[in-house]
Amino acid sequence: MTDEELRDELLRRMRVDQAMRDPAKGFPGDRRLARLQRFDEGNTAWLYSVVATRGWPLVSQVGERAARAAWLLAQHATSIEAQRLFREVMAEAVERDEASPRDLAYLEDRVRVRSGRLQLYGTQFHDGVDGLEPMPIEEPELLDERRAAVGLEPFAAYEAFIRKTGDLGTADGR
Template sequence: MNDALRAELIQLKDHDLKVRQRLLDEGKLGGFYIPEMEAVHRQNAARLREIIAEHGWPHEEIAGEDGAKAAWLIAQHAIGEPDFQRQTLQLLQKHAAEGKLPAWQAAYLEDRIAVQEGRPQRYGTQWFDDIRDGLSRPLPLEDPDRVNELRSAVGLNPLHPIPPPGPDLPEEIQTQEQANRAAWEAWFVKVGWRKQ
């Protein structure tokens, strides 16, 4: 195991989460992508790309369990880089099949990529706050009847219960959420996840 690499990956992950928490505490998260957060994600992805070029994917045999999990989180957050996330998914799937990292890591990234491409997700890992009532629900599922079977196959617990519809949010909040959603949709086109 490469202890220095493990420590660096954990440091990159911790910086990401620290910036995220500060922005959350300042009330700046929850709408559109904050440039400061995007910059952290891009910087971390650039460093991870260099690490992959030098060492291959930093799976558990190379970076330990926590280092490999940190690398996964960095890749999961690299939402502005479609090609990088797609390439990373192939590496995660390969190493999961070899038993060098848990299969749920590939499942999460597979779902994230599907959602960013505008497709239904397989494992139900990606949730959103419903524009109408503000309650958290999974984004569309590829096979709702089999989702828990698919989750079990990659080591995930059954899907959390999906809440029934709640009271509508005030109209001004719904309007703002629709604007945020539209901004995200345009951004997905701009960075190359979707065609117009």
């Protein structure tokens, strides 16, 4: 697969992913959730095969939009083991300025929350007693410092956005 073919396929998969998660469609019912699960499983397997054969899709290979599309597929990976691998290879790409540290922060938090650990960047929310609430955060007193280091806005602004819109999808590329 050429870099151009990979770019085109990443962008195509991102378009379908976002269309399937369109908040205007309302909360998905069982049938749509099952279809989404199958779609995510297919994307997980496909991205895993790309990473196994080519490594993480780098900005210099596929461009910023397609590199972000790879991250989006990693965010929605159905296998925690695959998601951990994606985080690891994406972190190596970030070190070489070939992927977004901001996107990696979201993936780091997603993997941590799915693993029963505290998140570092405060990107993951859930439905709580008083509406959307952040999942537990490690060392909250250092949160804004960690967020700034990866290019994220202060947590208070992010939390206000999440609470105002009620749309986790807009915030994490869902």
